[in-house]
Amino acid sequence: MSLKDTQKKLNDYFAEKLDQFGATPKGVDYNGPEAQAVRFEQLVGVIDPSRPFTVVDYGCGYGAMFDFLHAKGWQFEYWGVDLIEKMVLAGRETHREFPNAHFTTDETEVPPAEYLLAGAIFNIKLEASYEDWRAFTVETLQRMDRLCTKGFSFNMLTSYSDADRMAQRPDLYFGDPLFYFDHCKRNFSRSVALLHDYGLYDFTILVRKDF
Ligand SMILES: C[S@@+](CC[C@H](N)C(=O)[O-])C[C@H]1O[C@@H](n2cnc3c(N)ncnc32)[C@H](O)[C@@H]1O
Numbered sequence: 001m002s003l004k005d006t007q008k009k010l011n012d013y014f015a016e017k018l019d020q021f022g023a024t025p026k027g028v029d030y031n032g033p034e035a036q037a038v039r040f041e042q043l044v045g046v047i048d049p050s051r052p053f054t055v056v057d058y059g060c061g062y063g064a065m066f067d068f069l070h071a072k073g074w075q076f077e078y079w080g081v082d083l084i085e086k087m088v089l090a091g092r093e094t095h096r097e098f099p100n101a102h103f104t105t106d107e108t109e110v111p112p113a114e115y116l117l118a119g120a121i122f123n124i125k126l127e128a129s130y131e132d133w134r135a136f137t138v139e140t141l142q143r144m145d146r147l148c149t150k151g152f153s154f155n156m157l158t159s160y161s162d163a164d165r166m167a168q169r170p171d172l173y174f175g176d177p178l179f180y181f182d183h184c185k186r187n188f189s190r191s192v193a194l195l196h197d198y199g200l201y202d203f204t205i206l207v208r209k210d211f
Contacts, residue, residue, distance in 0.1 A: 059121030
């Protein structure tokens with residue numbers, strides 16, 4: 001299956017989840033709120049919240065990251081970007097009262113931000129080959145890097161998962177954390193952290209550009 005076809009099918013997959021479960025963690029395919037919150041906590045480690053900041057939430061879904069940042073009492077301007085219009089509409093609708101929340105499907109509309117966070121955007125590859133999906137992730141990371149000045153973070157399912165778990169789910173992408181650590185070090189910044197100690201079948205990478 002071509003990547004274009006995969007992307008289209010994926011859009012349908014996530015749009016269906018949203019229709020079924022609404023603007024909730026299950027509506028963006030998490031098992032529940034805890035699974036989402038643990039991952040968000042890792043992703044926001046790239047941010048220095050001691051002063052107001054601007055942030056892009058890349059693949060924002062309905063904007064749960066906005067609520068997570070807001071609950072911390074931090075001062076920020078938020079841009080949620082998602083390929084799926086329904087997600088963006090849900091984000092706008094549920095964040096109407098927040099003047100610092102902006103949502104779009106078009107990443108070229110987003111002003112340059114200090115930070116970019118990308119939660120769970122690479123996990124499902126459907127029938128795409130491992131190689132094609134890896135190439136797609138690398139291309140996407142390059143775009144993400146260009147959208148922020150101080151740093152970005154992303155997470156992925158890990159290839160250090162049980163072999164039978166991975167064999168049972170050929171539709172999921174289990175990335176090699178060492179490949180991504182090396183790739184980010186070589187291409188984006190000397191300051192890269194690999195977090196693989198939070199008890200889930202995934203890892204998070206933080207790329208700091210302002211050290
Ligand atoms: C599993 S959901 C996660 C949503 C949100 N980041 C969260 O953690 O609650 C993945 C979302 O990423 C979006 N997405 C995936 N790849 C994307 C891309 N290249 N650009 C924009 N959005 C993307 C999907 O449309 C989907 O809404």
